[in-house]
Amino acid sequence: EILLTQSPGTLSLSPGERATLSCRVSQSLNSVYLAWYQQKPGQAPRLLIYSASYRATGIPDRFSGSGSGTDFTLTINRLQPEDSAVYYCQHYTTSPEWTFGPGTRVEIK
Amino acid sequence: EVQLVESGGGLVQPGGSLRLSCAASGFTFSRCWMYWVRQVPGGGLMYVSRINNDGSFTTYADSVKGRFTISRDNAENTLYLQMSSLRAEDSAVYYCARGGPNHAFDVWGQGTKVTVSS
Numbered sequence: 001e002i003l004l005t006q007s008p009g010t011l012s013l014s015p016g017e018r019a020t021l022s023c024r025v026s027q028s029l030n031s032v033y034l035a036w037y038q039q040k041p042g043q044a045p046r047l048l049i050y051s052a053s054y055r056a057t058g059i060p061d062r063f064s065g066s067g068s069g070t071d072f073t074l075t076i077n078r079l080q081p082e083d084s085a086v087y088y089c090q091h092y093t094t095s096p097e098w099t100f101g102p103g104t105r106v107e108i109k
Numbered sequence: 110e111v112q113l114v115e116s117g118g119g120l121v122q123p124g125g126s127l128r129l130s131c132a133a134s135g136f137t138f139s140r141c142w143m144y145w146v147r148q149v150p151g152g153g154l155m156y157v158s159r160i161n162n163d164g165s166f167t168t169y170a171d172s173v174k175g176r177f178t179i180s181r182d183n184a185e186n187t188l189y190l191q192m193s194s195l196r197a198e199d200s201a202v203y204y205c206a207r208g209g210p211n212h213a214f215d216v217w218g219q220g221t222k223v224t225v226s227s
Contacts, residue, residue, distance in 0.1 A: 056209070
């Protein structure tokens with residue numbers, strides 16, 4: 001079983017600061033299949049990053065992804081109030097297919 | 110505008126059945142793999158099922174295998190999830206999603222809530 005662990009659980013930062021979110025996988029995986037999503041209250045998740053480091057269509061370049069093996073990072077530069085959300089990492093493998101992390105809540109002070 | 114709109118959720122008793130629908134628009138539905146993902150209260154996201162573009166290939170999470178059936182009508186641009194033998198632990202918001210690059214989900218519907226309770 002593949003487990004995704006996200007840290008920290010909650011991040012509280014001020015506008016203009018940088019957020020660094022971590023996603024750790026229980027076993028080394030193909031980074032091609034690592035994605036990040038943003039979910040605001042009452043909304044569906046939105047794809048931010050796929051293949052660990054490629055921004056999805058329409059995603060500002062303030063959002064960037066990096067990492068390989070078992071450690072992946074989502075960085076949000078120049079935080080804005082609208083970035084307040086829960087961020088999930090997700091991985092695909094042939095079994096057990098898609099797995100999501102528990103999420104990191106980003107609060108903007 | 111690319112859009113997915115789910116419907117069909119509601120309150121159902123344990124052991125009951127429900128069929129969810131997802132109407133797609135703004136893209137060529139018949140070319141896309143489609144998915145159902147659910148989210149329990151408190152946030153946890155879980156893959157439920159997938160179907161290939163022509164409906165000939167499907168997979169399911171172990172927890173729903175044998176109880177849920179995914180299908181699609183490409184003429185109507187609609188995805189379905191037939192759920193039977195429902196359990197309390199199936200209570201969640203169910204999202205349909207479009208398959209994107211490298212097994213990511215690049216378009217999501219707004220979700221439909223399913224509550225299994227007596």
